[in-house]
Amino acid sequence: MAKRRLRKKRVSKTHKKIGMAPGTVTYMGDKEDVSLHVEVIDYNKDHYSIKNYNTVEETYHLGTEDTITWTNITGLGNVDDIKRLGTFYNIHPLILEDIVDPHQRPRVDEYEDYIFVIAKMLYYKDKELVVEHISIVMGEDYVLTFQESEFDVFDGLRARLEAGRGRIRTEKSDYLLFCILDSVIDNYFLIVEALAEKIENLEDELFEDPQESASQEIQELKRESLRVRKNIFPLREVVSRLEKTEVSYVYPQTINYYKDLYDNIVQVIETIEIYRDMIWGMVDLYMSTMSNKMNNVMKVLTIIATIFIPLTFIAGIYGMNFDYMPELHYKYGYFVVWGIMIVMLVAMVYYFKRKKWL
Amino acid sequence: MAKRRLRKKRVSKTHKKIGMAPGTVTYMGDKEDVSLHVEVIDYNKDHYSIKNYNTVEETYHLGTEDTITWTNITGLGNVDDIKRLGTFYNIHPLILEDIVDPHQRPRVDEYEDYIFVIAKMLYYKDKELVVEHISIVMGEDYVLTFQESEFDVFDGLRARLEAGRGRIRTEKSDYLLFCILDSVIDNYFLIVEALAEKIENLEDELFEDPQESASQEIQELKRESLRVRKNIFPLREVVSRLEKTEVSYVYPQTINYYKDLYDNIVQVIETIEIYRDMIWGMVDLYMSTMSNKMNNVMKVLTIIATIFIPLTFIAGIYGMNFDYMPELHYKYGYFVVWGIMIVMLVAMVYYFKRKKWL
Amino acid sequence: MAKRRLRKKRVSKTHKKIGMAPGTVTYMGDKEDVSLHVEVIDYNKDHYSIKNYNTVEETYHLGTEDTITWTNITGLGNVDDIKRLGTFYNIHPLILEDIVDPHQRPRVDEYEDYIFVIAKMLYYKDKELVVEHISIVMGEDYVLTFQESEFDVFDGLRARLEAGRGRIRTEKSDYLLFCILDSVIDNYFLIVEALAEKIENLEDELFEDPQESASQEIQELKRESLRVRKNIFPLREVVSRLEKTEVSYVYPQTINYYKDLYDNIVQVIETIEIYRDMIWGMVDLYMSTMSNKMNNVMKVLTIIATIFIPLTFIAGIYGMNFDYMPELHYKYGYFVVWGIMIVMLVAMVYYFKRKKWL
Amino acid sequence: MAKRRLRKKRVSKTHKKIGMAPGTVTYMGDKEDVSLHVEVIDYNKDHYSIKNYNTVEETYHLGTEDTITWTNITGLGNVDDIKRLGTFYNIHPLILEDIVDPHQRPRVDEYEDYIFVIAKMLYYKDKELVVEHISIVMGEDYVLTFQESEFDVFDGLRARLEAGRGRIRTEKSDYLLFCILDSVIDNYFLIVEALAEKIENLEDELFEDPQESASQEIQELKRESLRVRKNIFPLREVVSRLEKTEVSYVYPQTINYYKDLYDNIVQVIETIEIYRDMIWGMVDLYMSTMSNKMNNVMKVLTIIATIFIPLTFIAGIYGMNFDYMPELHYKYGYFVVWGIMIVMLVAMVYYFKRKKWL
Amino acid sequence: MAKRRLRKKRVSKTHKKIGMAPGTVTYMGDKEDVSLHVEVIDYNKDHYSIKNYNTVEETYHLGTEDTITWTNITGLGNVDDIKRLGTFYNIHPLILEDIVDPHQRPRVDEYEDYIFVIAKMLYYKDKELVVEHISIVMGEDYVLTFQESEFDVFDGLRARLEAGRGRIRTEKSDYLLFCILDSVIDNYFLIVEALAEKIENLEDELFEDPQESASQEIQELKRESLRVRKNIFPLREVVSRLEKTEVSYVYPQTINYYKDLYDNIVQVIETIEIYRDMIWGMVDLYMSTMSNKMNNVMKVLTIIATIFIPLTFIAGIYGMNFDYMPELHYKYGYFVVWGIMIVMLVAMVYYFKRKKWL
Ligand SMILES: [Mg+2]
Ligand SMILES: [Mg+2]
């Protein structure tokens, strides 16, 4: 952790948006080379199918009236495909614009025919925290999800759909939305746990033998926790508003599940708030420890200097070349001086012992 | 307190939940080996019985229509038993899921037939703060409590139930819920008192003779107060919502008692907030004290060096071996040099006295 | 102020309450030996009497229908008397419990027949801040006040009642409640002033010549201000709710007086908030001053060392005993060396002057 | 600015109020010797007169039914006059009490016949910030203003009234109230500007060459900004409530003007909030700078000591008087030693250069 | 960045406003010499024209009933022209006053015939952050914009109007208002990005090799972020209120666009809040790094002094001139002393190695 992170040189696309018409669909992320992949899961109580495509048009009429169709689009750089899909599903241009902009914060919008949700998938990849933008459009009998790259957190959900375990196959699209968000939020607990471990390890290091790099590690921990905060916190309001939605295609029995989401996200957020206080507390711990170390260095210097500088002065005295210095000719002069020096040394050591410097 | 806490190696179960269906009842704590123990207290004005069982089925039909039945289940690792009990009492799977997850934060949910409350019992065991998850389900004529391990804070309540002291035997299940939460909250005052004592002891140490370990103790006090905060604070909202409940089986005369709970929890929380400020204030006190100590070390060094370095220089001068150094041949040269040195010493000491360094 | 406060060893009574039935009336303070004193003031426009008793029973039927009766009970340790009085006045057990618990925070409760208010009297006694718990029960034609010990802040109020000055004798019990709270709050201004003076004195000391003990004094000031905060702040909400009360025995013309209380308490609280910022600002001032002092100590050391160490080195050179050292035999060698040394000294002094270290 | 402010010895009058009846009119400020001055401006569209008096009685019947009468009373120590005026205008005793108490915070009260406003005039007098208490009573056709001393911020307003510029002479008393508050708030911008300048000057000093006194100046800036905050912030709520008033003698077209006041006060407050952050940021800047200075002092010491202490040791070696020291008799021994010393010196200088200490 | 910014000497105009009638239109900025420029764009679905003028009168009757007319006035110093234009459009004097006062904060006012909005254009010019005041008046079929100087952020919008791309030419004035604010807010993202880059660069410097100037750079970053905050934050409330407007000339389909503005401004603000924490975290990082550096300096000094001071003492002993010092006459005395010294040196080096100082 102490080694220096290599900051990716950011190639800003913000300038591209300046002056453009609102609702212009431009991919604002940095994964342009992910090719389009469309996965369609169509299911109801009795039926389940999963298919994969490379164009959006093939997916238009896959579901029947009494199935739920989950269309998962990967590769936000393929804006033309996404625009065509948007037209087919009658999605507002302002929403298409935000689907392909990974900088958008978590948010929920209710339109007449569908609910639009932005969330962030957080996971560690090669020990690096990845924040992936995910957009969800939920209509009466379909759910669209849009993500930047192949990896996601929905494998358990896919398995449950296939196996038909639990109530998922008997419920509607509102329950699928819940399951998607639940998968996202369940992963936040892993993030929170990783943070907790980093904090404990760093604190242990600070308690035992803090290195100079510790202050950098604290700073990076601050950064990481701020990044987690920024991407998770707005989801609380999103879920809270979902809980209170009044659209016809969210059914009363699902509301309890949305409330459960809310409890989970609140728990994540409270824990992160506690970590925040802990991380900032570590700064003080570090400063105290450095101050202690400095104190100890200074004590060593002071002890040595205080003992030997006066002794050296005495030796200097009797190194002078005056013609008339009676002590020099005393028989035991030399030994008396040694005696005085030893007495001084003992007195000093005793003084430092009493001061608890030794 | 200064000795190093041994952090239990955490074995995370979070990964177990990833991908599972919502409502899956999985024990998320670390006390799997606590075996099932079910205690049933059945009572009304005229009747009182207490029985212990090792299975849930034996407890199903113990109470009569006009008694209140308190079923206290210990051992959250026995998820199958808890699921069967849940089915018997018609408890929502999302609630069963949270009953066996000790990481859930305090919360209240109102369902049609029952109120569900999560709280945290806090107590010290071998000077270690223990946070124990407790879930309460309160229906019209029954109360279920679920806890992780045998020890709890309800012995006084059990004694009152047996003795029939106070109004408890003449009241309904809503009053029993109050008594349970009151027992939990009364124990918080002990925690708050223990914190207060730790703060005062540490502050006394900082005032008198702060050790290096003090900064670690401050950090641990921060940690402990954050942990207490995290587990107590959400209960305020829980009690506040209980106070406003409109379910038919909470009676008007009990509301005053719920209000009393609220006053108590607010008092606990305010006190903890004050402690928070005190603990953070100690960081500054510690830094100031360390800075004072450093100043004193530096003064010793500076006094010694400032006095003896110039004197040693003078001795060095007359230790030079130039052929022609007139002072060396003066009769009283040596004594004059001693005189100069003593004058310098006295001047220095006077200077340091005036600077109040001596 | 710099001398060490002696912390009273706290004898906790919290454990006594654990397991007790709610509504159990137990004195939780530490002044058990104050004996019961009951003072009864009965008055209306034309009538005034004041009497003192040692039992509560004697006071039961003192007032007539058209008088206001103020019964002031001192000595909260006499719980049995207070319980009997409570029964006579029909006071809820939960209220009696809090009347004798000095740890209860300021609060107002409206019951059908009376309003219950908890406040805190703050005053200095032997330069020590005293916080005294006071409970008030105000019914249609009576007011009960309960306090721990004899001293209180109501002497001015008693004098006004006796003299019949102002409107007090023509008003009802709601106005008496106002007068009691007004006396309590007026005393807060004295506390605030004492705090202000302590802050100014300490700041003056920090500006002129901070002692090491200053950091302890700052800490004690923090403590004191936190204690004042804790006991005063909740009263704002109390008064705010009194202002909005709708009970029949609080008359419209009194509401203006309750508003005046509110203005006063807000002013006290705002001032304390300002002091809080000032006290925390002093920590920075102290750290800066200590840092300055350290800088000055280091400069003295550095100046002396930097001047004399090189000079001593030169003297050391010519104190060597090599057979062939030509300079030693130059006629003016010794004086040339002196010259070099003086030039170096002057250069150093000039250098330090330019650096503004001298 | 660096020189020490002389704190006026405060003569507290708080004790005077303790025990007094509420509504007792006692001057709580420290300008008792300002004699009574009453200025009366009577005006309408066609008429304007200004007169000065030394008693209140002379001013009672000056205005006619169709004029607005502004009575400006200076000298709050003349409580008897103010009480008589209060009786004439039928002002509530609680308001009279606050008119003569300069410690009252900004506030608005609506009574049946008039609106009562407290504000604070802030201005610099001899570079000292002055906070002057001003109370305003606005009735249907009159405005009363009460201030402590002669100087005020209304000269521009008086000139506009006399000249009949703008709409002021055609509007009612509600517009005069606006003009008075506008004059008060316009002056806050000057205060804010003075603060900004002080902050910039101090920051410039901290950037270039911070003196020791800088930490005191920061502290005084904190104090001043806190004082400004305290006196200005409550006015926001005052103006906000004025904006929403429903009394009959505030006309709809004036509300826009009250809104303008609100915009202004919000702007002042936001700017002060920014300054607050800047001032606290300066503490960190100062500490960093002092830390840098200390580092530089230590580097000088370390360089000198590290170079010369080893050299002096070598000289010391060859100053020993052993009978048999072969080097002393080498022909070039002395020069070799010089060579070694110079090599060491160069190596040290190179080392410090590489460390960037030189 | 490290070089010292040259603070423009501020010529305050605040005093000019003191005493003036409210609604007096006085230019409060510092760009008096920008001459009047009026640009008029008149358009509808089928028509588009752009014209430039130097007087306001020429622009009065340019649009027809079924076109939208955007009049963009540059040069706020030309107050007389702006007043005449204001009279023509029937704009309230209080609004005209704020149009020419660049210190006004972002705000929205709804009048009967028009909505008035103040915003701030932020952009970098020669690496200097420029904040430009912009006022917008939007009526049923016209929009007026007022700015201080020629440069603005609307070139993309002008191009879209001319090209007739998107829906802009088919929409009404409410959509033009949206486009104007959208252009303003889109530019905030560039500011936020510039801030992010400055923070990252400074943090990198702090991680690698912090210069003394770093504390000044942190302070300037604080200043800049505070300035950005101050000018951007109030716009959130502005947009939030626009979203809820009920005036007849804002059409339902535009509200979605106003909501999009709101999302954008919230995102900007949240990011700035994160940066704030990062910048303040850098102070701690800097202090830690300086403390580390000091520790290292002190270690060098202590190592050198601790090694050589005792050795020099020993050399001093044998430089004394006592008649009787037996060691001096031992044959190998000199070499034994060398041996002792080397052993001491090795022991010291080993000791420092073990302490990890070497
Ligand atoms: Mg991404
Ligand atoms: Mg979940």
Ligand SMILES: [Mg+2]
């Ligand atoms: Mg879960």
Ligand SMILES: [Mg+2]
């Ligand atoms: Mg749950």
Ligand SMILES: [Mg+2]
């Ligand atoms: Mg928090």
Ligand SMILES: [Mg+2]
């Ligand atoms: Mg600190």
Ligand SMILES: [Mg+2]
């Ligand atoms: Mg800090």
Ligand SMILES: [Mg+2]
């Ligand atoms: Mg547990």
Ligand SMILES: [Mg+2]
């Ligand atoms: Mg209790």
Ligand SMILES: [Mg+2]
């Ligand atoms: Mg209790």
Ligand SMILES: [Mg+2]
């Ligand atoms: Mg109670």
Ligand SMILES: [Mg+2]
């Ligand atoms: Mg607090």
Ligand SMILES: [Mg+2]
């Ligand atoms: Mg601090």
Ligand SMILES: [Mg+2]
């Ligand atoms: Mg007490």
Ligand SMILES: [Mg+2]
């Ligand atoms: Mg009062």
Ligand SMILES: [Mg+2]
């Ligand atoms: Mg008062």
Ligand SMILES: [Mg+2]
């Ligand atoms: Mg008052």
Ligand SMILES: [Mg+2]
């Ligand atoms: Mg405040």
